[in-house]
Amino acid sequence: MGRRLRDGRGLLVVRGEVGGVSVPLEIATSYRARTKGLLGRDGVDGAILLSPANSVHTFRMRIPIDVAYLDRDLVVIAVRTMKPGRLGMPRVRARHVVEAEAGAMVGWGLRGGVRVEVLAEGDAVE
Numbered sequence: 002m003g004r005r006l007r008d009g010r011g012l013l014v015v016r017g018e019v020g021g022v023s024v025p026l027e028i029a030t031s032y033r034a035r036t037k038g039l040l041g042r043d044g045v046d047g048a049i050l051l052s053p054a055n056s057v058h059t060f061r062m063r064i065p066i067d068v069a070y071l072d073r074d075l076v077v078i079a080v081r082t083m084k085p086g087r088l089g090m091p092r093v094r095a096r097h098v099v100e101a102e103a104g105a106m107v108g109w110g111l112r113g114g115v116r117v118e119v120l121a122e123g124d125a126v127e
Contacts, residue, residue: 006121007051008034013048014118017110024048024101025050025110028121039066039100048101050119056091057098059083065103069111070095076116080106 005027005100025043028037035051040061048116051057057068062085070078070092078092082103098118099106 006030006050006119009122011050011119011121013050013072013113014120015109016118017112017115022109026050026119028052028119039064043099045102046103048099050097050099052097053097055093055095056085056089057100058088059085062086062087067101067106067111069099069104069106070103071099071117074116077111077113078127080112088090089110 008031009028011026011028013024013026015022019127021031027049029049030037035054038057039045039049039052041063043063057071059066065082065084067080067082068089069080071079071096073096075097081089083089
C-alpha cells in the first residue's frame with residue numbers, strides 16, 4: 002500500500018470490466034475500529050476496510066456480508082459471502098479485508114485478481 006492509513010473515510014476504487022467504480026469506504030486500522038467492524042449494524046453505506054487483517058467472523062452480525070481478501074498490493078485474493086454466525090478461514094497472503102453487504106461486490110466487479118485502490122480522505126483524486 003505504500004503508506005499508513007488511519008481510521009476514517011475514503012473511497013475504494015475498483016477498475017475492471019464494469020469500468021471505474023468508486024465506493025464510499027470506512028477505514029478501520031486501529032484495534033478498536035477493526036474489532037467493532039460491522040458488528041451490530043443493519044447495513045453499510047459502501048464498504049469497510051480492515052487493515053491489517055487476514056480473516057473475519059460474522060458473530061453478532063445482523064446481515065450477510067461479502068468479504069474480499071486483499072494482498073499487500075491490494076490485489077483481490079478471494080471474495081466470499083458469509084452468513085451471520087460464521088467464522089472465516091484465515092488467508093495466509095491476505096493483509097487487508099474489505100466487507101460490504103452481500104451481493105454488492107459483484108455489482109462493483111470485485112473478484113479474484115482485480116487490483117483496487119484506496120483513497121483516504123484528503124488524498125488527491127486524479
